[in-house]
Structures are given as C-alpha cells and as structure tokens.
Amino acid sequence: MNQNHEIVVTAIGRTAFDRFGGITKNVPSVQLASCTIAELVNRAGLCPEDVDEVNLGQCILGEAWTQTDVISRQALIRAGLREATISCNIDRACCSSTTALQLSWKNLMMGESQVSIALGVDNMSRTPYYLPPEYRWEGKRLGDMKLVDKLLNLGYEGFGVLAVDAGEVALEYGISREMQDEWAVRSHKLYGEAEAKGYFAEEIFPLQIPQGKNKPPVILDRDQQPRPDTSLESLAKLPTVYGSPTVTAGNAPGINTGAAGLMITTREKAEALGMKPLATIIRVVSTAGQARGIAVAPAVAIKRGLEVTGLTLKDIKLIEINEAFAAMPLVSTKILGENDETKIKQLRDITNVNGGAVAIGHPVGASGLRITMTLINELRRRGGGYGIAAICGGLAQGDAVILKVE
Numbered sequence: 001m002n003q004n005h006e007i008v009v010t011a012i013g014r015t016a017f018d019r020f021g022g023i024t025k026n027v028p029s030v031q032l033a034s035c036t037i038a039e040l041v042n043r044a045g046l047c048p049e050d051v052d053e054v055n056l057g058q059c060i061l062g063e064a065w066t067q068t069d070v071i072s073r074q075a076l077i078r079a080g081l082r083e084a085t086i087s088c089n090i091d092r093a094c095c096s097s098t099t100a101l102q103l104s105w106k107n108l109m110m111g112e113s114q115v116s117i118a119l120g121v122d123n124m125s126r127t128p129y130y131l132p133p134e135y136r137w138e139g140k141r142l143g144d145m146k147l148v149d150k151l152l153n154l155g156y157e158g159f160g161v162l163a164v165d166a167g168e169v170a171l172e173y174g175i176s177r178e179m180q181d182e183w184a185v186r187s188h189k190l191y192g193e194a195e196a197k198g199y200f201a202e203e204i205f206p207l208q209i210p211q212g213k214n215k216p217p218v219i220l221d222r223d224q225q226p227r228p229d230t231s232l233e234s235l236a237k238l239p240t241v242y243g244s245p246t247v248t249a250g251n252a253p254g255i256n257t258g259a260a261g262l263m264i265t266t267r268e269k270a271e272a273l274g275m276k277p278l279a280t281i282i283r284v285v286s287t288a289g290q291a292r293g294i295a296v297a298p299a300v301a302i303k304r305g306l307e308v309t310g311l312t313l314k315d316i317k318l319i320e321i322n323e324a325f326a327a328m329p330l331v332s333t334k335i336l337g338e339n340d341e342t343k344i345k346q347l348r349d350i351t352n353v354n355g356g357a358v359a360i361g362h363p364v365g366a367s368g369l370r371i372t373m374t375l376i377n378e379l380r381r382r383g384g385g386y387g388i389a390a391i392c393g394g395l396a397q398g399d400a401v402i403l404k405v406e
C-alpha cells in the first residue's frame, strides 16, 4: 500500500432528494446514477477518459433488478465514460454508499486506480411489488396470488422492524419520544436556515425529468421533503408507526429518491490534472454489532474511526450522524458523551448543524455520501478541520468517514 498518497476529494454533487411518489417516481436509479457521474466529471473539469472506476452503493435491489442489475456498469457507459472503466455495485444497506467510498479509497491506496467515483443511489418510489419465489414452482391450483410489498414495515425477514428496534433501543438509552420529536423540529429548522443561505444549492445539480413529446422537462433542484412549519405540537399529535414505541412519520425520514457522489483521487494526480482538493479522506471504517442495535451503530463506527486514526473527539470540529430516525444521533451522542450531560450537549451542538435526513430525506443508498458532502462543505465554510460522517445500516452495520479540510 502506498502510504505516501493522500486521497483527496475533487468533486461532490447530488440530486435534490424527492418525496415518495414525487416527480421522480418513474426515473430509474440507473438514470439518476449516470447523471451524477456525468456531473462529477464536469464539476472536476475532467474528460470522461480520466476516470478509472465507479463504485456504486444501492440498497433497494428490487428496483435495480427492474433494470437488470449492475447499475454501476450501465450508468457509467450511459454517462459517456470509457467502456474499459471498472465498476462495482455494493449492498451494505444504508452504509452502501460509504462502503463504495471505502472501496474507491482502498483501490487508490493500492495503486489499482488513480481517479475514482463513489456514489450511492436509490429510487424507493420505484420499489416493485413481487410474487414470492415459491410461485415459480408451486403456482396456485386455485385462488389469488398475493403480491408482497417489501417497502412496508421496512425490516429484515426473521429480525425486527427497523422503526421498532430504533424506538425500543432509544428508550433503553433514556431517549424519549418527546426528545426525538424535539430533534426532528431542530432538523427542519436548521435545514431551513441552511437552505435560505444557499448551502444545499452548492451540493445539488438540477435534474431534468422529461415529460414526453412537446412538453418541457420538469427540473428537480430543491429537496422536496423539508417542512419548515414543523412544530413540537404538530409532531406530538402523530401516531407511532410500524408498532414502534416512539417513531412517527414526523421523527422518521420519509421514503425518498436521490443520488449522491464524490470523485476522489491521489493528491499527486489531482495536481497533475489541475483539480482542486476539497478535503482529504483519512479513513473509511466499517463496523457491525448486535442486530437490533441500529441506533447504536453510528457511535460504534465513530469510536472505531477515532481508534484507527489516533484522533479523539476533541479533535473533531463537526459530526454528521445520519438521521435514519431522530433516535440515531440522540442515542449515538449519548454513548459518545459517556453519560456526561455537558459532553453530550457539546457533541449534539456540533452534530448535523444544517439539519439531517428527517428534514432532507433518506434515499437509503445515497445518504452516506450526502452527509459526507454536507460535512465537507460546512468544514470549508468554517475554515477547515477534522470531521466525521457516520451512518447506520440494516442489522446494526455502521460506517464512518473520517476526513480533513485544510
């Protein structure tokens, strides 16, 4: 491994995140991915031939399957990259896009590639209904065949429902429904303030959605889910969902659509190709824990990230913890703060300072790199420093991206 190579980010970009059944409901994930790849090449000022590989994280594999899978390969060809460009599709649930970044980082460190694109994508609105596989062989002698909707009760066969696990574990850590609602209000408020300052416009590229013959395309250029009018009173009235003791439609993210990507390369190659480094990726670590502990997973990943880089929480200027539910940043900061109320408050003050997925939305395969680019941009506004972006994924997997902005 070439330890002398620093791995730097030279372009970031994402689509705006859409609502469930919104204007992107018929846009396949491969199209979202190919637009993101083309935009990153454009933003970096490169020629398509300069890119060596594309690693793509995706969570809703049923949607990918409607396009016969291997989305990364199809998307890079559609984006105009060389057909000899290497690609890989990755499924590590909501950690998929950060794990794609990890693969890109490792390949650059090993000298296997020199310019790499990592991205994540999901169009949850296009998740297909399906007939269980038994029907292929057993069929039905008489009677209806029942379609299954895997989007309902998001969970894992034989394990718990995510919202139930998150809510129960939150209560075990003393994080009440009211605290989760308060965090949700904070998320919408901070998002609104950041959006008004144009912060998210720096991440988002406009996506054209064709409307058919003789009709102008619709442009998606703003996140569709945020509700700046969110109040504690309105959230308190919402019923809990999926049998969770605390999770409601108000303190959960929605069911969303979007793509997010980063271009990374070695510092030498960035200089050679005239690209300006935006941040240095120091490490991307992956962890896994007790399957129902999904709310704990970001804390575990952050601890591991600090351990392998030799950093401490005192070195970290900003943290992003994906709001898979409002419970995640609350539980994880409580663990990191070791039950010291002052420390926990300090950590929460530097976490998700521009809001999070409860406001922005959580297109599951894309959120890991969304929080990574939000972190990079905010560190740049604040004059640089170290930051950590952490995300949990199904059955208590966790990823953390440790980065530095000069």
Ligand SMILES: CC(C)(COP(=O)(O)OP(=O)(O)OC[C@H]1O[C@@H](n2cnc3c(N)ncnc32)[C@H](O)[C@@H]1OP(=O)(O)O)[C@@H](O)C(=O)NCCC(=O)NCCS
Pocket (backbone or CB within 6 Å): 020, 094, 154, 162, 163, 227, 229, 230, 231, 234, 235, 238, 241, 248, 249, 250, 252, 253, 254, 255, 324, 325, 362, 364
């Ligand atoms: C929770 C969930 C089922 C809600 O889906 P939905 O019913 O389509 O969501 P809606 O946006 O229609 O919201 C439901 C209700 O809550 C209300 N609501 C949602 N957010 C609100 C807010 N911030 N303030 C006030 N009311 C709000 C809506 O107005 C709506 O009210 P209505 O029924 O009176 O119209 C869905 O978003 C979900 O499954 N989220 C979790 C996704 C997930 O698990 N991701 C993986 C995490 S690891």
